[in-house]
Amino acid sequence: MVTNEQIEEFLKQAHRYGHEKLMLCSSGNLSWRIGDQALISGTSSWVPTLTKDRLSLCNIVDGVPVNGVKPSMESTFHLGVLRQRPDVNVVLHFQSEYATAVACMKNRPTNFNVTAEVPCHVGRDIPVVPYYRPGSPELAHAVVEAMTDHNAVLLTNHGQVVCGKDFDQVFERATFFEMACRIIVQSGGDYSVLTPQEIDDLEVYVLGKKS
Numbered sequence: 783m784v785t786n787e788q789i790e791e792f793l794k795q796a797h798r799y800g801h802e803k804l805m806l807c808s809s810g811n812l813s814w815r816i817g818d819q820a821l822i823s824g825t826s827s828w829v830p831t832l833t834k835d836r837l838s839l840c841n842i843v844d845g846v847p848v849n850g851v852k853p854s855m856e857s858t859f860h861l862g863v864l865r866q867r868p869d870v871n872v873v874l875h876f877q878s879e880y881a882t883a884v885a886c887m888k889n890r891p892t893n894f895n896v897t898a899e900v901p902c903h904v905g906r907d908i909p910v911v912p913y914y915r916p917g918s919p920e921l922a923h924a925v926v927e928a929m930t931d932h933n934a935v936l937l938t939n940h941g942q943v944v945c946g947k948d949f950d951q952v953f954e955r956a957t958f959f960e961m962a963c964r965i966i967v968q969s970g971g972d973y974s975v976l977t978p979q980e981i982d983d984l985e986v987y988v989l990g991k992k993s
Contacts (some may be wrong), residue, residue, distance in 0.1 A: 783940050784839055787862055791810055792821050793832055795949040800830020804846055804956055809941070809945040811854035815864050815871040818842055822853040822860055823904075855917030862926035870945045870977050872952045877941035880963040894964045895976045898984055899958040904934050904944075908959070913938040 796812050804810065810829045813822040820842050827836035838853035840846060845861050854860070861910050862875045866951050882899055884890055894908050910927040914921035925943055928935045934944045934955055940961060946952040966973055976984075 783827065783931065784819070784821065787839065788814075788816060789821070789834055791949075792837065793834065795953075796829045796832040797821065798989050799953065799956070800832075801872065802826075802953075802957065804874070804878045805829055805834065805864075805876070810874070810876040811856050811860070812875075813857070813860035813873045815865065819848070820861060820864055825852045825856045827854070831970050843976070848877065854943040855936070856922070858917075858922035861942070862922055863929050863943075866926055866930055867945065869947060871947055872949055873943065874952050874956055875943045876956055876958065877939060878960040878963075881936070881942050881960050882940075883967055884963045885941060887937050890938075891966055892938075893975045894959070894962045894966070895974055895981060897964050900962045901976065901981045902984055903964070904955050904959050905932055907935050908936055910936045910938060913940065916940065922945075959960050 792814055800813065801804065808826050811823045812829055813820045818841065820840050822838045822840055824831055824836040824838045836851065838847045838851040839849040840861065841848060842859065842861055842864050844858065856875050863870055863873050865953050868898055890910060895906060909932055911924045911928055914924060925935060929943065929945060933946060934942065936942055943953055944955040944959065946955055
C-alpha cells in the first residue's frame with residue numbers, strides 16, 4: 783500500500799520540478815516506483831501544481847489503475863521503462879525551454895557534451911526519438927527501446943524524458959540536459975564539445991570507472 787508520506791513526497795517533487803520550469807501547465811508527467819506499483823500523475827493534470835486527487839496508482843505489470851484515477855496518456859512508456867529497467871525508480875517527461883527548442887530544430891546537434899556534467903550525469907550520447915503522436919503506442923515503444931541503455935532521450939518536436947534511481951538523480955539529469963541545450967542555443971551554434979578522450983578521462987578520474 784502507498785502511504786500518505788509517499789504521496790506527499792511525490793507531490794513535493796512534482797512541485798519542485800515545476801518550480802524549476804521543467805514543465806508548464808499540463809506539458810509533463812512523472813512516475814515513481816513503489817514496490818510492484820507506480821504513482822503516476824493523472825491524465826491532463828498539471829504537474830507543477832499537482833494535487834492528491836489527480837494521482838493515479840497503477841500496477842507496473844499490467845498498467846491497470848487501482849485507485850480509480852486515469853494515469854497520464856504517456857503512462858505506457860513510464861511503465862515500460864520501469865518494467866525494462868529494475869535500476870530505475872523515477873521517470874520524468876518534461877518540456878524545458880531550451881531542450882524543447884533543440885527538439886524542434888531542423889538541424890539538431892548530435893553531440894551534447896558541451897560540459898563535463900553531461901557525460902558524467904546525463905550520458906555521453908543522447909538518442910533522438912522521431913516524432914510520434916503524444917500518447918501513441920509508437921511513441922511509447924520508441925521511448926522504452928531508447929531508454930533500455932540510456933538515461934535521457936530527446937523527443938522530436940515534443941520534449942524530453944529522463945529516468946533515474948531517485949528524484950534527485952532525475953532532477954540532476956533533467957537540469958544538466960537543459961543547461962547543455964541552453965549553451966547550444968545561446969551560442970548560436972558556435973560551440974565546442976569534449977573529445978572522446980576527454981570524456982574517457984572523466985570516467986576514470988571523476989567517476990572512478992576503469993576498464
